Amino acid sequence: MGFRFTWRSSSRNRKQGRVGATIGGAIFATLGGLFLLFLTFELIEAIDQRLNWHQVDATVIRSRIDTDGDNENPYQVYVVYQFTFKGKQQITPEQSIKEFGDYDEAEKLFRQYAQGNTVQCWVNPDDVTQSVLERTSFMIVPFMLLPLTFLVVGVGLIYHTWRKPRDATLGEKGEATTVAKTARKAQRDKRLAVVLPIGFFALFAIIGTALTWFLYIKPQLLSREAQHWTPTPCVIERSAVQTHRGDDGNTYSIDILFRYEVDGTTYRSNQYDFSVGSSSGRSAKARVVRKFPEGSKATCYVDPDDPDRAVIQRDVSWLNIGLLGVAFALVGYGGMIGFAAHHLRRSMNISHRAEHASREESTLFSSDWLPDFTNVGPMRLKPKHSRFAKVAGALAFAVVWNGLISVFIYFAIAESDWCLRIFMIPFVLVGVFLIFNVFKQLLALRNPRVLLTINNDAIPAGETLDLTWDLAGGVHRVKQLTIELVCTEHATYTRGTDSVTDTEIVFTQSLVDTDQPSNIIGGMISYSLPSDLMHSFTANHNKVLWTVNVQGVIHRWPDVKNEYPLVVLPADVEGGMR
Amino acid sequence: MNTIKIHLTDDRTTYTPEQTIRGKLEWQLDDRPRAIELQLIWQTEGKGTKDADAAVVQRWDSPAPSDELSFELTVPPGPLSYHGSMISILWTLEALAVKPHAVASCGITISTAGQAIEFSTADRDE
Numbered sequence: 001m002g003f004r005f006t007w008r009s010s011s012r013n014r015k016q017g018r019v020g021a022t023i024g025g026a027i028f029a030t031l032g033g034l035f036l037l038f039l040t041f042e043l044i045e046a047i048d049q050r051l052n053w054h055q056v057d058a059t060v061i062r063s064r065i066d067t068d069g070d071n072e073n074p075y076q077v078y079v080v081y082q083f084t085f086k087g088k089q090q091i092t093p094e095q096s097i098k099e100f101g102d103y104d105e106a107e108k109l110f111r112q113y114a115q116g117n118t119v120q121c122w123v124n125p126d127d128v129t130q131s132v133l134e135r136t137s138f139m140i141v142p143f144m145l146l147p148l149t150f151l152v153v154g155v156g157l158i159y160h161t162w163r164k165p166r167d168a169t170l171g172e173k174g175e176a177t178t179v180a181k182t183a184r185k186a187q188r189d190k191r192l193a194v195v196l197p198i199g200f201f202a203l204f205a206i207i208g209t210a211l212t213w214f215l216y217i218k219p220q221l222l223s224r225e226a227q228h229w230t231p232t233p234c235v236i237e238r239s240a241v242q243t244h245r246g247d248d249g250n251t252y253s254i255d256i257l258f259r260y261e262v263d264g265t266t267y268r269s270n271q272y273d274f275s276v277g278s279s280s281g282r283s284a285k286a287r288v289v290r291k292f293p294e295g296s297k298a299t300c301y302v303d304p305d306d307p308d309r310a311v312i313q314r315d316v317s318w319l320n321i322g323l324l325g326v327a328f329a330l331v332g333y334g335g336m337i338g339f340a341a342h343h344l345r346r347s348m349n350i351s352h353r354a355e356h357a358s359r360e361e362s363t364l365f366s367s368d369w370l371p372d373f374t375n376v377g378p379m380r381l382k383p384k385h386s387r388f389a390k391v392a393g394a395l396a397f398a399v400v401w402n403g404l405i406s407v408f409i410y411f412a413i414a415e416s417d418w419c420l421r422i423f424m425i426p427f428v429l430v431g432v433f434l435i436f437n438v439f440k441q442l443l444a445l446r447n448p449r450v451l452l453t454i455n456n457d458a459i460p461a462g463e464t465l466d467l468t469w470d471l472a473g474g475v476h477r478v479k480q481l482t483i484e485l486v487c488t489e490h491a492t493y494t495r496g497t498d499s500v501t502d503t504e505i506v507f508t509q510s511l512v513d514t515d516q517p518s519n520i521i522g523g524m525i526s527y528s529l530p531s532d533l534m535h536s537f538t539a540n541h542n543k544v545l546w547t548v549n550v551q552g553v554i555h556r557w558p559d560v561k562n563e564y565p566l567v568v569l570p571a572d573v574e575g576g577m578r
Numbered sequence: 579m580n581t582i583k584i585h586l587t588d589d590r591t592t593y594t595p596e597q598t599i600r601g602k603l604e605w606q607l608d609d610r611p612r613a614i615e616l617q618l619i620w621q622t623e624g625k626g627t628k629d630a631d632a633a634v635v636q637r638w639d640s641p642a643p644s645d646e647l648s649f650e651l652t653v654p655p656g657p658l659s660y661h662g663s664m665i666s667i668l669w670t671l672e673a674l675a676v677k678p679h680a681v682a683s684c685g686i687t688i689s690t691a692g693q694a695i696e697f698s699t700a701d702r703d704e
Contacts, residue, residue, distance in 0.1 A: 178672060178674060178681050179617075179621060179630070179670045180615070180617050180619060180632060180672050180674055182621060182630045183617070183619045183621065183630035183631055183632045184632075185630075186621070186629050186630040186631065187630075187631060187632075190629075363654065363655050364655035364656065367654075367655065367657075369631070369656065369657050461690075487697070489662050489664045489665050489697075490626075491624060491625040491665055493626050493627050502626075502664060504663050504664050506662055506663050506697040507697055531690065531691065532691050532695060533695070534658070534660050534662065534697055535656060535657070535658060537656075537657050537660075537667065539622060539629035539631075540627070540629050541622070541626040541628070541629050542622040542626040542627075542629050542665045544662065544665065570595065570655060570656045570657075570658050571690045571691075572690070
């Protein structure tokens with residue numbers, strides 16, 4: 001009766017794992033190391049320029065802004081300047097100082113290096129043909145963190161894979177752990193199981209908040225401010241869809257350079273609207289660009305307090321990609337609060353029941369491998385999920401899911417993106433199913449309420465379970481009622497990168513099975529729990545949980561279905577009598 | 579050669595909760611160890627990722643390189659030893675010498691009925 005299952009990994013699997021981990025670590029370390037080396041040379045150059053190069057006055061001979069449509073940052077500032085160093089006059093070849101995606105930024109720098117201006121340059125004393133107007137920035141230092149992380153992770157992975165474990169069991173080379181070490185690791189994992197999810201949700205919340213501000217709130221605020229800007233005639237000088245190349249494919253942005261005048265001064269701007277960054281879907285942007293061909297006249301809106309700021313499209317739709325940030329933030333804050341509340345509730349339950357236990361029970365009741373219970377005597381059992389919680393949960397899931405995919409569907413339709421439309425079909429089907437589930441849960445609200453009263457929510461094996469049931473509200477619709485005592489094992493493990501939980505019912509005892517209306521409406525039953533029953537048990541990855549399961553069959557309507565958790569305690573050693 | 583051994587009184591390995599496990603530890607090490615630890619640990623085995631916890635820990639700091647001592651541990655109220663369908667709960671008494679290293683362990687059954695609780699799919703009421 002029963003069987004014992006032992007989980008072991010084979011020696012061959014371990015070797016394959018080591019080879020795979022070594023290759024992976026080597027790739028990480030090589031990529032990180034090469035990029036870090038490149039940035040290190042840049043850093044050395046920056047240090048050299050600050051320590052050794054000489055600062056000299058220079059005069060700008062000529063400067064210009066050039067537009068390169070094939071470049072992600074099409075607006076480049078070119079300068080030719082002259083300076084005198086060690087008695088010799090030097091005239092530099094035309095050099096590009098910086099590239100910009102934003103024309104306003106390019107124009108600011110261009111004014112700084114206008115023809116005839118006196119500026120500072122830095123000259124290499126060992127080679128006077130080398131000079132710069134803008135020295136290499138130390139801002140590369142933060143960017144070194146990423147390749148450094150790759151390098152550390154790669155080397156760490158290789159080291160961890162091949163290092164000899166401490167505390168190895170004598171006489172068994174290669175056996176990595178003692179049971180005590182396993183226990184310490186499991187307890188460390190238990191603490192991480194609390195900290196990591198909160199950290200994960202916190203990251204979601206931070207990213208979501210930042211995305212919401214930059215992609216949604218800030219554009220909305222700017223749009224509202226721009227409603228008071230001055231409409232001004234402008235001329236389109238350049239009109240194109242800018243391509244931004246990325247690892248996962250290209251994204252696009254609208255690049256319309258327009259010229260306008262305020263109080264006799266000519267300005268230029270390439271801010272079409274208040275959207276940030278670039279996105280997929282070229283055709284919608286191409287349609288906008290076609291509306292504003294080069295040489296055409298249009299109306300722009302100029303900030304009366306700062307004529308450098310101007311925009312052609314000042315309105316921002318409330319339905320835009322910024323809503324993704326809102327969804328991220330909701331998930332993040334909701335997850336953090338929910339997880340922390342769950343953990344706090346559990347800790348408080350363990351403290352509370354230990355406080356109210358007898359001397360003999362105190363050690364048992366303070367054990368954290370028992371699920372939550374109150375042990376207050378006769379009480380009404382609460383279902384695992386209330387009816388309203390089921391509706392709220394189904395509704396929340398359907399709203400978040402359908403809200404997210406609606407943004408993608410909107411863009412798929414607006415930008416005539418057929419690939420995206422086809423890709424979204426399975427997600428739409430899931431969304432439809434979720435909506436159907438909401439209606440099902442709403443219908444189930446009209447089901448009869450099941451009230452279960454029990455002698456205690458924590459009963460030792462070997463003692464008696466006294467259960468009373470009452471149904472209220474449309475009881476005549478229930479044609480069959482079953483109540484069962486069920487024990488289920490839950491085993492959670494990692495499969496690839498996913499966490500999977502398998503469940504299996506290991507014990508079922510039918511308590512009530514009736515189609516008699518007089519018995520369906522209410523009754524009472526006593527059941528003696530066998531003394532050799534497995535008690536309730538909960539750990540991070542493995543659980544043995546007991547429930548009272550109620551099912552009421554209703555024809556052509558969602559059935560009454562509820563699970564009521566209870567706790568079975570270990571049998572008393574004197575045969576089950578406490 | 580570093581060795582450590584656990585001798586249980588009457589070679590008994592099955593206990594009920596709140597009973598006392600009595601026995602003797604004996605060790606021979608090349609050098610004075612930092613400590614000798616005796617731990618009573620439960621761990622799960624089976625389909626799920628392993629869970630474990632040390633329910634009782636006793637420690638002796640800087641004992642002699644070779645010695646023996648008697649010990650007594652109170653068996654905790656649970657979890658009880660269990661062999662289920664996907665999950666098993668096993669108890670181990672482990673003695674560990676810390677630097678130099680030596681380990682000894684023996685399986686313990688904690689039960690109210692003399693043997694581990696067993697469930698299988700055959701226990702479903704059909």
